[in-house]
Amino acid sequence: MLQLLQAEFADVTISKIRFLEAEGLVTPARTASGYRKFSPADVERLRYVLTAQRDQYLPLKVIKEHLGAIDRGLQPAASGPPVAPASLPQTPGQPVADDFDAASTELRLTRDELRAAAGVPEELLDELESHGLVVAAGNHYGGDAIVIAKVAAELAAYGLEPRHLRAFRTAADREVGLIEQVTGPRRTDQTAELAALTVRLHTALVRSRLPRP
Amino acid sequence: MLQLLQAEFADVTISKIRFLEAEGLVTPARTASGYRKFSPADVERLRYVLTAQRDQYLPLKVIKEHLGAIDRGLQPAASGPPVAPASLPQTPGQPVADDFDAASTELRLTRDELRAAAGVPEELLDELESHGLVVAAGNHYGGDAIVIAKVAAELAAYGLEPRHLRAFRTAADREVGLIEQVTGPRRTDQTAELAALTVRLHTALVRSRLPRP
């Protein structure tokens, strides 16, 4: 079961889970000899905890309250989005049905903003574009471009340049093509769900083929 | 101005504000003699920080990024409310699990255990193996096989059968090949790090190519 969670959350460890139990966030059953036995529901609960921690930075205390609320059949009180200062752009954010949905409003970055946000030099960006890894839609870039550029920069430190990364682009294109064959060219809930699945598949496949420690 | 803020946030103190300045969250002007002088905009900014901290439990690091984004005229990526049952891979530009390390000891499952753990029928597993998606090492399977099998089962519900998934295997093989070219065939810390990066790249690429909502 650790393995299962680790597929999704790279940094869970046995001791972390034991800690979470000590904090009362999960209470797995025990075998006669005292071993923890995690039901699927326990795993679900852990998944919730880890997600809240990773994606929302919630402290365990708060997560615990939420879980308590859920257990009592309530919706956890999601405190609203940051009340943006009047002088600044308001953030309407909300939805995120499943977390393959990006920010509720798609980012639209100029090239300079993208460079600033990702902290990468002009030339790297040029190369990324020429190899089709980053593409502008009209005259702006989406939020994923930041991630792509950042990661590409880190990979460059290992000697992997954009031209070595073309295969990734191809693979992603094929993957999306496959998804669209199933769900059609419009984005639906299914699209996101399917994408989440294929990405998970990809991740697991890579792991499984990595040299064993 | 302290008084002002204290009306709203009981626990602000001078030292806290000085601390926030040291962290680069506000940068009030100074008088000739070195006293801090807060403009209304500074106060607004502080209000934002304190609210985000109090109501959303965001760490200062993240708040700082948001402010930076606002300064650049963007919207801070507001991650959504807790989603009770589901949970999925990563959201963009955020958390960065920093390792990709598998469990300290790799799971070794028999075929039947694998089937039981993943809850998939015999035939699916056969197919997965014949297409090279799941491979036995000796006479046992690793933990990733569970994830692969589960996901494959879910994808099957969308009409995607193992034979449609061969490309994923190829892509994963290539990806690992590339990693090994850099780090050598033995698993090292770098291997895991690099794998985490490439998987992130892949994810971001897929996202970026998905039809826009």
Added chain:
DNA sequence: TACCGGCCTCAACCCTTGCTCGAGGGTTGA
């Protein structure tokens, strides 16, 4: 002109959170 309160800096210290580690000791399955 002396004083008193307030602000400044900088380094040191502190508490809480969220884990990790290790010793000491059972349990299991090949």
Added chain:
DNA sequence: TCAACCCTCGAGCAAGGGTTGAGGCCGGTA
């Protein structure tokens, strides 16, 4: 029987977020 896990419990630790205090410079006022 032995390796490879699992368990508990206590100690330790890094990071985050401030607080405290010493030593000094303003600035209004009595």
